[in-house]
Amino acid sequence: MTTAVTHSQQRADVRVVALVAFAFGAALVFTTGFAHSAMLHSAAHDTRHSLSFPCH
Amino acid sequence: MYTRVFAVGLLAGLLAGLIVALLQAYTTTPIIIEAERFENASPVAPSAALGGFREARLILVHSGHDESANSAEASEWAPADGLERTLYTSTATIGTAVGFAMILLAGMLAAGDKITEQSAMVWGASGFVAAGLAPAVGLAPEVPGLVAADLIQRQQWWIMTAVMTAVAIWLFLRGQNPWLRLLAIPVVLAPHVWGAPHVALDAATRVPAELAARFAAVSLAIQAILWIATGFFVGLFWQRIGASADSPDDR
Numbered sequence: 001m002t003t004a005v006t007h008s009q010q011r012a013d014v015r016v017v018a019l020v021a022f023a024f025g026a027a028l029v030f031t032t033g034f035a036h037s038a039m040l041h042s043a044a045h046d047t048r049h050s051l052s053f054p055c056h
Numbered sequence: 057m058y059t060r061v062f063a064v065g066l067l068a069g070l071l072a073g074l075i076v077a078l079l080q081a082y083t084t085t086p087i088i089i090e091a092e093r094f095e096n097a098s099p100v101a102p103s104a105a106l107g108g109f110r111e112a113r114l115i116l117v118h119s120g121h122d123e124s125a126n127s128a129e130a131s132e133w134a135p136a137d138g139l140e141r142t143l144y145t146s147t148a149t150i151g152t153a154v155g156f157a158m159i160l161l162a163g164m165l166a167a168g169d170k171i172t173e174q175s176a177m178v179w180g181a182s183g184f185v186a187a188g189l190a191p192a193v194g195l196a197p198e199v200p201g202l203v204a205a206d207l208i209q210r211q212q213w214w215i216m217t218a219v220m221t222a223v224a225i226w227l228f229l230r231g232q233n234p235w236l237r238l239l240a241i242p243v244v245l246a247p248h249v250w251g252a253p254h255v256a257l258d259a260a261t262r263v264p265a266e267l268a269a270r271f272a273a274v275s276l277a278i279q280a281i282l283w284i285a286t287g288f289f290v291g292l293f294w295q296r297i298g299a300s301a302d303s304p305d306d307r
Contacts, residue, residue, distance in 0.1 A: 024065075028151050051278065056198070
């Protein structure tokens with residue numbers, strides 16, 4: 001019983017970690033690939049084209 | 057656990073990003089710079105005598121981001137060609153790779169998968185299908201200077217297609233029930249039936265078709281390498297960093 005509870009708590013913790021990791025990763029990809037700031041666009045320009053993100 | 061996830065994601069993204077940045081410097085960036093000669097060419101330039109044309113274009117490239125360049129882009133800051141441009145591109149590529157690594161880790165942790173080189177490379181290949189191949193079917197990778205539809209519409213379609221393809225891959229590979237697996241087919245097709253935003257095909261572009269085609273093929277290969285290399289390093293470092301600190305059943 002106790003082990004089952006601990007195990008499900010661990011799974012819940014892992015899901016929170018996964019959510020944080022996803023949010024961080026998606027924010028990074030958004031910044032390099034999609035953000036509309038002119039400076040970010042210019043800095044990441046060749047990367048956006050090269051990784052086939054929509055650009056210009 | 058957070059330390060392990062972030063350490064693995066940062067390291068894997070850094071290494072995969074460095075490899076791909078090196079490849080970009082010799083594959084996609086030269087094509088982009090070549091295409092920008094056509095993109096930035098002033099309307100007068102193409103009428104120049106053929107003999108002096110090659111030299112005239114060379115001047116245009118180097119003045120591309122300077123004062124005399126085309127008026128729309130002249131006011132925007134851009135890294136100078138050469139080392140500065142390579143550094144910015146490499147940094148952006150590494151940033152994207154870290155992002156991909158974190159998304160792969162998030163997916164595998166949420167799914168409860170064992171994270172090894174093999175499993176992470178399969179996740180990476182799926183990432184490429186979702187974020188590379190499927191959006192490219194509607195919006196072929198673009199070299200600068202092509203005429204394209206509204207940016208926001210293209211970005212929205214791109215994100216919708218990547219998300220729906222990822223969901224379809226999940227349903228098909230992990231669906232317990234045959235109906236869920238069947239559901240993957242309409243989900244993967246829907247964004248393409250809806251249709252990507254396009255402009256009329258006769259819209260004028262000065263970029264040669266051969267250059268655009270070569271760029272589309274090379275950039276897809278580059279993105280495939282980025283996803284698979286990121287997956288490989290995620291698996292490699294997950295097995296080697298902080299494995300003992302987490303509980304044994306924590307993979």
